[in-house]
Amino acid sequence: MTPLHFEELYQGEWQELEGLLDQLLRRKKTTSAPVQGDRVAVLYRRACEHLALARARSYPAYLLDQLERLTADAHQVIYQRREFGLTKVRYFLNVDFPRTVRANAGYVWLSAALLYVPTMVIGWLVYVRPELILSVVDASTAASFEQMYSDSATAIGREAQGDLVMFGFYIRNNISVAFQCFAGGLFVGIGSMFYLIYNGALFGAVAGYLTERGHGPTFYAFVVTHSAFELTAIVLSGAAGLKIGHALVVPGRMSRMQSLVEATRNCAPIVAGSAIMLLVAAAIEAFWSSAAWLPHAVKYAVAAGCWIGVLSYLTFQGRSAN
């Protein structure tokens, strides 16, 4: 069979498949009837046979190309996994995310320890000896922190309405910390550990310093609400990073690459969940935490609700679902 004969014989089927794919991929605007799934599958298998034949017979490149593109497109359409839609999102939030967190509880506890132990140790040290703050941040930064949380500030946590760039910098910096803790896992987990400890120490230093200076009430009222989401998200991202690092160091019976890919896939729900939590944290930080007119009692009450909510969500949600 010559290439032209072959093409003539099967061109009809290829064109039909291409039309159906165009419709499915919405490459062209069509108003025809809904696509018959089984017809696509049949035509796809036929096209696969034709491609195999065309390759075996060394048909000209344009024919092979046409068939390759056709089968590649159809392959994508047929084997794609539908992971979108509200049902998927709901399942993710109701079951997948909290379950994956619990399945990796060991990493989560380790990550929490790496973040909070330095926070407390450095916090206490700086509280006792405030001059130690200078070994963590320089003098002007320390002064600006003090300025930000002083009672006279119109909006807490930001220097002045004009200096919004700094505020933006802090929000983005805090949030990027979480992703750094995750990505650091690629360096056999050392990056994650470093970022967790470093940021824990930084938080501790700032908190200890401001407490010692008497700005404690303003500072804690500011951070306590969004930290329920932000710190937890950092801990979770760090846990995902530690898992990846562990998979690289101890791959078990898999190759290191396989082990890495497997671990990344397994902890993807944790990372996606913590990204959502960070968005929530950013919104709270921008709209709620920085509002100076709210009484502290209200902020603490809401914060308690947030902390209890987040922790019990991660502990109890999705236990009974099948």
Next chain:
Amino acid sequence: MAAETPEGIVLELHPAGLPARFYAFILDWIIRLVIMYAIAMIAGILGGVGVAFWLILLFALEWFYPIVFELGRSGATPGKKTFGLKVVMDNGLPVTPAASFARNLLRVADFLPFGYGIAVVSMLLRQDCKRLGDIAAATLVVHEPHAAPRVTLEKIEPIAPVRSLAPRDQAALVALAARAPTLTGERLNELAALAAAVSGDQGRSGNAVTHRVLGVAQWLMGRRS
């Protein structure tokens, strides 16, 4: 790079190299910059609340811009799409949400020590041109295939070959015919002279020989006068 489907056919994947990905990245970066400025202007008019919105959008744009586009229909950010690139899984399937999250958030590691240093080194060292995020998420940035030119030699009379040809030789002749329009006359003559035996012109070259060799290619394609 190749991925085998359950139907037993092998899909060719063409990994995109550093330059193509760099251009795509720069374009995406400019697009994001423009969006940020546009939103900043609106935020400036709205004042305090607007600025808060701007900050959240800034964060979302920085981290979720690639994810949203990669999970869309085209599987590529506008920058990648412009340069004919696409993100797929190692097995040629559309990128999954989990993989897209992983590969984009792992950018932080690729960025180190500065300016995507590790990513560049990794992409230059690896045959499949993956950065760390791609390795961990099992994804691949590939060139979208584009159509090869059809064999268009309608003006040339088909001639039967003077000897029987093995399938490989037939394929080589047809491939030469497909490339003919893109070659200079001299080069085409040189190449055709190598295959001159098929039309009984062994040892000769020139336009007439080329014409006859292409005629044989026409015949092999299935055209008959």
